[in-house]
Amino acid sequence: MAQYARGSAVAVIRLRNPPVNALSLPVLQALEDGLKKADADPSVKAVMICGENGKFSAGADIRGFSSPKRFGGALGPIVSLIDSSEKPVVAAIEGVALGGGLEVALGCHYRIAHVKESFKWSSSMGLPEVTIGLLPGAEGTQRLPRLIGVPAALDMITTGKHIPATEALKLGLVDEIVEENTIEAAIRLANKVIGQPLGPRRLSLKQVPRLPNMEAFLEEALVKVKRQARGCLAPELCFQAVRAAAESPFAAGVRRERELFQVLLSSGQAQALQYAFFAERAVRRWATPGGACWSSAAPQPVRRAAVIGLGTMGRGIVTSLVKANIPLVALEQDLENLNKGRKAVMLLLEREAMKMEGGAQTLDFHNPARLQFTVDFDVLHDVDLVIEAVFENMALKKEIFHKLSKICKPGALLCTNTSALNIDEIASATNRPQQVIGTHFFSPAHVMRLLEIIYGRHTSPTAIATAMQLAKALKKVGVVVGNCFGFVGNRMMFPYVQQAVFLLEEGSRPETVDQVLEDFGFKIGPFRMSDLAGLDVGWRSRKDQGLTGPSLPAGTPARQRHGQRYSPLPDLLCEQGRFGQKTARGWYLYERVGGRTATPDPWLHNFLSQYRDNHGIQTRFIDQEEILERCLFSLINEGFAILAEGIASGPEHLDVIYINGYGWPKHRGGPMFYASTVGLPRVLAKLQKYSEAHPDVPGLRPSAFLKKLVAVGNPPLKEWMSYLSQQSSKL
Numbered sequence: 001m002a003q004y005a006r007g008s009a010v011a012v013i014r015l016r017n018p019p020v021n022a023l024s025l026p027v028l029q030a031l032e033d034g035l036k037k038a039d040a041d042p043s044v045k046a047v048m049i050c051g052e053n054g055k056f057s058a059g060a061d062i063r064g065f066s067s068p069k070r071f072g073g074a075l076g077p078i079v080s081l082i083d084s085s086e087k088p089v090v091a092a093i094e095g096v097a098l099g100g101g102l103e104v105a106l107g108c109h110y111r112i113a114h115v116k117e118s119f120k121w122s123s124s125m126g127l128p129e130v131t132i133g134l135l136p137g138a139e140g141t142q143r144l145p146r147l148i149g150v151p152a153a154l155d156m157i158t159t160g161k162h163i164p165a166t167e168a169l170k171l172g173l174v175d176e177i178v179e180e181n182t183i184e185a186a187i188r189l190a191n192k193v194i195g196q197p198l199g200p201r202r203l204s205l206k207q208v209p210r211l212p213n214m215e216a217f218l219e220e221a222l223v224k225v226k227r228q229a230r231g232c233l234a235p236e237l238c239f240q241a242v243r244a245a246a247e248s249p250f251a252a253g254v255r256r257e258r259e260l261f262q263v264l265l266s267s268g269q270a271q272a273l274q275y276a277f278f279a280e281r282a283v284r285r286w287a288t289p290g291g292a293c294w295s296s297a298a299p300q301p302v303r304r305a306a307v308i309g310l311g312t313m314g315r316g317i318v319t320s321l322v323k324a325n326i327p328l329v330a331l332e333q334d335l336e337n338l339n340k341g342r343k344a345v346m347l348l349l350e351r352e353a354m355k356m357e358g359g360a361q362t363l364d365f366h367n368p369a370r371l372q373f374t375v376d377f378d379v380l381h382d383v384d385l386v387i388e389a390v391f392e393n394m395a396l397k398k399e400i401f402h403k404l405s406k407i408c409k410p411g412a413l414l415c416t417n418t419s420a421l422n423i424d425e426i427a428s429a430t431n432r433p434q435q436v437i438g439t440h441f442f443s444p445a446h447v448m449r450l451l452e453i454i455y456g457r458h459t460s461p462t463a464i465a466t467a468m469q470l471a472k473a474l475k476k477v478g479v480v481v482g483n484c485f486g487f488v489g490n491r492m493m494f495p496y497v498q499q500a501v502f503l504l505e506e507g508s509r510p511e512t513v514d515q516v517l518e519d520f521g522f523k524i525g526p527f528r529m530s531d532l533a534g535l536d537v538g539w540r541s542r543k544d545q546g547l548t549g550p551s552l553p554a555g556t557p558a559r560q561r562h563g564q565r566y567s568p569l570p571d572l573l574c575e576q577g578r579f580g581q582k583t584a585r586g587w588y589l590y591e592r593v594g595g596r597t598a599t600p601d602p603w604l605h606n607f608l609s610q611y612r613d614n615h616g617i618q619t620r621f622i623d624q625e626e627i628l629e630r631c632l633f634s635l636i637n638e639g640f641a642i643l644a645e646g647i648a649s650g651p652e653h654l655d656v657i658y659i660n661g662y663g664w665p666k667h668r669g670g671p672m673f674y675a676s677t678v679g680l681p682r683v684l685a686k687l688q689k690y691s692e693a694h695p696d697v698p699g700l701r702p703s704a705f706l707k708k709l710v711a712v713g714n715p716p717l718k719e720w721m722s723y724l725s726q727q728s729s730k731l
Helices: 025-040 069-081 098-106 126-131 140-148 150-159 167-173 180-191 214-229 233-247 249-265 269-282 312-323 335-355 359-363 379-382 393-407 423-427 462-473 487-504 511-521 526-534 535-544 569-575 602-614 624-645 651-661 672-679 680-693 704-711 717-730
Strands: 002-007 010-015 046-051 089-093 096-098 110-116 124-126 162-164 175-178 306-307 327-332 370-372 385-388 414-415 436-441 450-455 477-481 560-563 564-566
Touching: 002 025, 010 025, 010 180, 025 046, 025 069, 046 098, 046 140, 046 180, 069 098, 089 098, 096 098, 098 717, 110 167, 110 180, 124 167, 126 150, 126 233, 126 269, 126 370, 126 379, 126 414, 140 150, 140 233, 140 249, 150 214, 162 167, 167 175, 175 180, 214 269, 233 249, 233 269, 249 269, 269 672, 306 312, 312 327, 312 436, 327 335, 327 379, 335 359, 335 370, 359 450, 359 462, 359 602, 370 704, 379 393, 393 414, 393 423, 393 560, 414 423, 423 436, 436 462, 450 462, 450 487, 450 651, 477 651, 487 511, 487 569, 487 602, 487 651, 511 526, 511 624, 526 535, 535 569, 535 602, 569 602, 624 651, 624 672, 624 680, 624 704, 624 717, 651 717, 672 680, 672 717, 704 717
Parallel strands: 010 046, 046 089, 089 110, 096 124, 110 175, 306 327, 306 385, 327 370, 385 414, 414 436, 450 477
Antiparallel strands: 002 010, 124 162, 436 450, 560 564
């Protein structure tokens, strides 16, 4: 709750709700009681609000957001009560002031924030409600622009970013920053301002600072917010609330804030984003099939690591380890590749250092004791963990793991960065299969948050726990999954991309398919994604699977592989040397080799037309609904098969993987959450429709698990796995 105490002329109200002093309804009631008590006491001349245990407040407990209307309705009047106090109120901000916590501080007349160690660490402030599909609902959208101006307020509110105390001081969000005892400094300030007029300090009475070109700025800002939001409502409605602050009196702006808040509450996106928030925390608990191996195992310490292979993935992994302050060895097969890799790694690290406070000194990547480059495998004899990141070739990986099992100490964890290959087969090349685990990083590895962690038949709980601890150290989201070709992410991606290519055969164009999926919210469509990754990567994999072969002669029907339709279109492009951005030609044209701007290619349109004619494929118009449903529902259908096989412990694992690794729009909650909102009967009916229309197309035949769920009455998402465990013998 909130503790009230009075010392001399200053009353102290201390928020108490460990660990982060969340603003529960009892805390808010105690805060209100303390404010009223201070107001009624003539011996109290000023008030200071702080938090217990070095934290001001992280805002509302998101677990209580099942009724955010109730919370917002309770906090707003309290913020107004603080603002209207006849006695000066000072906020002493330590640790965090986020969401409702910052709104409480904005109601205060003065704000002091804490920094320490020469500003290398400081309090953090922000209004992150947009990240869970809401907007600051206790006058934050009206107070912040009046304090720091519209541009800075828009940046904070529409992105939800946190800012340190040093930046808050520059913006005018806080009046002082102190390295000393913040509570004592705030009490001194409170004593100092007793008797001073409070009118200029009340944000409810201030005008928003005007820009000479305010209307033009707002129009330009709206375009930017919409572009970045990709269909997510919260950023745009946050913008509208801030716009109301710029154009309306305070009371009218508050009313507009409440209206927009209600729109977000009823949109469904807030539910999806809050589901995603909790799903990311749920995947920290992992289990092998049947729950035989829960996440209670203790991880091994990783004091020194190694990365083998300094290609694109290896360089990003090295950068991630250096940023996590883990000493490591980077190894290549020869001096030429080593020097090339070293140069690329150092360039990446220099760029990362520029983004960090403390720069190169913080990363310390020039110190050979922290980062060593070598071609000598014997240097790996004392490392605690090795991440192999070489070419995606089974024979090569097995050769390396055989060598590692002879060189590395018995307890060393042996990780393979593979996107699809069999972990058990790789482990068979070692004398310690229990120490072998898959760590599938996503490109660029120093940027992407997802780490897919794949256990094999013999992988120990300690190995899994160590890999999960590594993900945490790297500030990534680790998701534990089972071993199958493509694991979870890529296995679900295969039918998605397949459907996109089949749609081209039947009459669509790459730019049309991409646009539909990007309008849905994907950051990049399947064909732009293929061009970015390189078409040759998938071509190489298909060759290894025995799927490719000589080009089809004119007049032959579509190729069949394993009794199902197979489209050779991507293979034919590769035979033409069209590998995507790396060759400036793929599914699109690019302005130069390595260019990023995709332009529809008339050559490709003509090529598709000739391909259809040669193989007797009747061109037809394909509408947006079919494009979206065939791509998404085939992906979701594979997800149900994965759950039925026990490759993932629950639907939230699939959703976290897709949000963090594949650009799935977070405001739609992940593919399995999306399926539950669309309705499983509709997903099943559509798959049956498309499967009947295209019986030779893989990925459209409904999963047995999906059929079972619909048959028992479409249970809620959280009950899927419970039902599966009960019915597993019948599947």
